Amino acid sequence: QQQVKQSPQSLIVQKGGISIINCAYENTAFDYFPWYQQFPGKGPALLIAIRPDVSEKKEGRFTISFNKSAKQFSLHIMDSQPGDSATYFCAASSLYNTDKLIFGTGTRLQVFP
Amino acid sequence: EPEVTQTPSHQVTQMGQEVILRCVPISNHLYFYWYRQILGQKVEFLVSFYNNEISEKSEIFDDQFSVERPDGSNFTLKIRSTKLEDSAMYFCASKRGSGYTFGSGTRLTVV
Numbered sequence: 421q422q423q424v425k426q427s428p429q430s431l432i433v434q435k436g437g438i439s440i441i442n443c444a445y446e447n448t449a450f451d452y453f454p455w456y457q458q459f460p461g462k463g464p465a466l467l468i469a470i471r472p473d474v475s476e477k478k479e480g481r482f483t484i485s486f487n488k489s490a491k492q493f494s495l496h497i498m499d500s501q502p503g504d505s506a507t508y509f510c511a512a513s514s515l516y517n518t519d520k521l522i523f524g525t526g527t528r529l530q531v532f533p
Numbered sequence: 534e535p536e537v538t539q540t541p542s543h544q545v546t547q548m549g550q551e552v553i554l555r556c557v558p559i560s561n562h563l564y565f566y567w568y569r570q571i572l573g574q575k576v577e578f579l580v581s582f583y584n585n586e587i588s589e590k591s592e593i594f595d596d597q598f599s600v601e602r603p604d605g606s607n608f609t610l611k612i613r614s615t616k617l618e619d620s621a622m623y624f625c626a627s628k629r630g631s632g633y634t635f636g637s638g639t640r641l642t643v644v
């Protein structure tokens with residue numbers, strides 16, 4: 421019940437295209453859903469996060485869509501750029517219970533010019 | 534922008550040896566964490582630390598592991614007797630509100 425399932429494992433997108441990464445969770449106590457971007461040799465960096473009281477959050481080219489009833493959330497990267505090439509992790513936590521992050525398995529995104 | 538600083542960036546140690554991984558969290562953060570990432574796998578929670586004590590630990594964090602905040606700025610992870618399977622990237626993180634800040638990690642290689 422603590423798992424967060426992430427797909428796809430890898431994604432290849434052309435420059436200017438839309439990258440979509442999906443995650444699903446089971447634990448209804450989760451109330452915080454961040455996405456992290458990780459470049460090789462670096463730590464995860466917070467990209468964008470959402471709480472379950474909204475269905476969408478947009479920051480620049482990055483959008484989280486959240487479906488509470490389906491227990492799914494996704495990251496959309498619009499106008500994907502070669503500089504977006506990285507590994508993306510979704511995560512979930514329950515800020516009022518235990519605040520440890522449960523990470524998805526990661527998606528390696530490659531954006532080709 | 535404030536950073537979480539980890540040292541060393543890479544540590545090679547022999548099996549059975551003790552290692553100490555060091556972290557300097559962001560100065561006004563109150564919650565501290567260690568996570569690890571085995572090569573090519575997901576990031577896994579090890580331990581959380583608040584108010585000078587462990588608030589939660591995972592199954593991975595057995596008696597061989599310990600954490601300490603010896604002064605007002607450092608946060609350390611000690612592995613008493615390293616095993617080959619301890620080889621991983623170890624990330625320190627800190628937070629004040631909801632957002633974590635991760636360090637760049639220490640790559641631990643046990644030979």
